[in-house]
Amino acid sequence: MIETxxxxxxxxxxxxxxxxxxxxxxxxxxxxxxxxxxEGESNTRYAQGGxxxxxxxxxxxxxxxxxxxxxAGDGLCDEKIxxxxxxxxxxxxxxxxxxxxxxxxxxxxxEYDLAREGGHSEKRILHYKDLTGWEMQRAVxxxxxxxPNITIYEHYFAIDLIxxxxxxxxxxxxxxxxxxxxxxxxxxxxxxxxxxxARVTVVATGGAGQVYRATTNPVIASGDGISMAYRAKGWTxxxxxxxxxxxxxYHPGGDNPVFLVSEAVRGFGGILKSKEGEEFMHKYDPRKxxxxxxxxxxxxxxxxxxxxxxxxxxxxxHLNHEDFVAHFPTIYDKCKSIGIDPMKxxxxxxxxxxxxxxxxxxxxxxxxxxxxxxxxxxxxxxGLHGANRLASNSLLEAMVFAHRIAADILPKVDAWxxxxxxxxxxxxxxxxPKEMVLITQSIKELKxxxxxxxxxxxxxxxxxxxxxxLELLYHETEEIYNTTTISPQLCELRNLITIAxxxxxxxxxxxxxxxxxxxxxxxxxxxxxQTNVI
Ligand code: FAD
Ligand code: SIN
Numbered sequence: 001m002i003e004t005x006x007x008x009x010x011x012x013x014x015x016x017x018x019x020x021x022x023x024x025x026x027x028x029x030x031x032x033x034x035x036x037x038x039e040g041e042s043n044t045r046y047a048q049g050g051x052x053x054x055x056x057x058x059x060x061x062x063x064x065x066x067x068x069x070x071x072a073g074d075g076l077c078d079e080k081i082x083x084x085x086x087x088x089x090x091x092x093x094x095x096x097x098x099x100x101x102x103x104x105x106x107x108x109x110x111e112y113d114l115a116r117e118g119g120h121s122e123k124r125i126l127h128y129k130d131l132t133g134w135e136m137q138r139a140v141x142x143x144x145x146x147x148p149n150i151t152i153y154e155h156y157f158a159i160d161l162i163x164x165x166x167x168x169x170x171x172x173x174x175x176x177x178x179x180x181x182x183x184x185x186x187x188x189x190x191x192x193x194x195x196x197x198a199r200v201t202v203v204a205t206g207g208a209g210q211v212y213r214a215t216t217n218p219v220i221a222s223g224d225g226i227s228m229a230y231r232a233k234g235w236t237x238x239x240x241x242x243x244x245x246x247x248x249x250y251h252p253g254g255d256n257p258v259f260l261v262s263e264a265v266r267g268f269g270g271i272l273k274s275k276e277g278e279e280f281m282h283k284y285d286p287r288k289x290x291x292x293x294x295x296x297x298x299x300x301x302x303x304x305x306x307x308x309x310x311x312x313x314x315x316x317x318h319l320n321h322e323d324f325v326a327h328f329p330t331i332y333d334k335c336k337s338i339g340i341d342p343m344k345x346x347x348x349x350x351x352x353x354x355x356x357x358x359x360x361x362x363x364x365x366x367x368x369x370x371x372x373x374x375x376x377x378x379x380x381x382x383g384l385h386g387a388n389r390l391a392s393n394s395l396l397e398a399m400v401f402a403h404r405i406a407a408d409i410l411p412k413v414d415a416w417x418x419x420x421x422x423x424x425x426x427x428x429x430x431x432x433p434k435e436m437v438l439i440t441q442s443i444k445e446l447k448x449x450x451x452x453x454x455x456x457x458x459x460x461x462x463x464x465x466x467x468x469x470l471e472l473l474y475h476e477t478e479e480i481y482n483t484t485t486i487s488p489q490l491c492e493l494r495n496l497i498t499i500a501x502x503x504x505x506x507x508x509x510x511x512x513x514x515x516x517x518x519x520x521x522x523x524x525x526x527x528x529x530q531t532n533v534i
Contacts, residue, residue, distance in 0.1 A: 387515020
């Protein structure tokens with residue numbers, strides 16, 4: 001058993017920023033960070049485009065950033081949260097710069113080289129080549145290393161949050177006094193399930209892209225935190241708003257994850273075209289290739305279907321070779337490695353699942369509907385993104401909320417105590433799994449169901465079919481879960497089924513098309529605004 005003052009589950013930008021903020025303010029507190037593989041593996045690490053923040057006050061303003069965020073969010077953003085993130089964002093970017101993160105500057109100047117992405121009316125994206133996430137992850141890890149009161153436990157897989165339920169009390173979603181006491185976590189090095197108790201728990205487990213066949217998210221992104229919170233009877237919301245990035249590199253062969261071709265490439269002048277070299281985005285939006293993501297992804301999906309093609313193309317051949325390579329070295333190298341020279345060939349692209357706009361419902365301080373439990377980053381629904389996230393607002397949101405969570409926890413933490421009497425994990429009556437293939441096959445099936453029926457374009461019939469198939473998978477998986485020993489693969493399957501259920505159920509409840517949710521049965525937006533809380 002581990003006892004700690006603050007437990008943080010997840011070591012991406014959300015988790016580590018929260019840890020740093022608390023650790024710096026209170027060196028006497030013990031902060032324990034669990035991460036299910038290595039500390040550096042996260043969605044954060046793969047972020048390419050950058051972090052959006054109002055930086056050049058001469059041309060940009062909070063009002064403009066706010067309007068762009070609201071416009072992308074298609075009527076569902078919480079304006080108060082947008083104000084908070086946009087206005088506090090620049091200070092949080094300054095924090096990570098102070099912790100050592102580097103962002104590209106204009107040649108021979110000290111001015112940051114701000115980029116533009118879809119849906120942004122100004123250049124406001126700070127970036128480090130096309131490796132911004134890698135650099136930010138490096139910086140927060142280095143800062144964490146300097147703080148002796150933070151302990152990182154790698155290869156610890158959080159299985160379930162501990163609440164009154166584990167003390168034998170009935171816990172329902174309507175109860176307002178559910179408390180989180182910590183988590184049960186599988187120590188993957190010795191296969192022992194350990195009880196980790198804390199005064200306060202912060203869930204920072206990232207996204208859930210692995211619920212679809214083609215995703216830019218690494219394999220860690222299986223929605224564990226959202227599923228754990230749902231099982232613990234916390235509230236989730238807006239799960240129907242799954243963001244598909246318009247331009248993942250199309251490379252048949254089933255790479256998991258698929259490689260992203262950053263939106264910043266379009267911001268830099270790359271133009272979407274058909275195989276024949278025709279532009280098509282003007283048919284969908286006056287902003288053409290730089291329209292918000294939901295519009296571009298749907299346009300590409302539609303063109304692929306109408307033309308019977310597997311991909312569309314990004315034309316960069318007119319761009320300056322040297323500048324392109326300097327800005328996008330990773331994208332350039334990746335294309336070259338599969339025989340595509342972006343300076344001579346158009347880059348084949350197709351949409352792929354990229355970001356979860358919904359998640360664990362939190363308030364403006366990151367507090368979930370469960371007491372002593374906060375959540376930060378992609379696993380949350382803060383109200384910032386509404387029905388569609390504006391590009392590069394995610395890293396920003398995680399940093400802003402990490403700061404706010406720390407500020408809320410610090411004056412309260414001493415009053416919370418470690419809960420006594422929590423039983424050890426009960427593994428009685430289970431045996432080792434004999435047929436791992438059942439789990440891997442079910443994961444494949446799940447991805448097929450979600451990609452075929454709950455993708456960019458939905459309909460009542462498709463959603464019903466998905467729910468019917470999911471129910472079967474759910475029952476089969478619960479039977480395995482109740483009779484075999486726990487493995488990370490089994491837990492991930494179980495969590496992904498929960499995520500698939502939440503997405504599909506929320507999609508069924510939304511009888512309109514809005515932002516990232518498009519259904520052929522209700523192609524218009526309704527005049528009223530409804531948030532799907534489950
Ligand atoms: P993550 O960084 O994903 O961290 C989650 C952590 O939780 C990981 O350490 C993981 O191991 C751990 N974890 C998960 N489950 C468990 C468990 N059960 N037990 C223990 N640990 C667990 N956003 C932008 O703003 N700008 C961009 O340019 C940008 N580009 C992107 C490019 C790509 C390819 C991808 C995939 C995403 C991009 N995003 C971008 C989105 C952004 O990177 C993420 O939303 C953000 O990094 C999420 O941070 P996080 O801390 O919430 O989660
Ligand atoms: C990208 O670089 O296109 C990703 C940006 C984001 O997801 O915010």
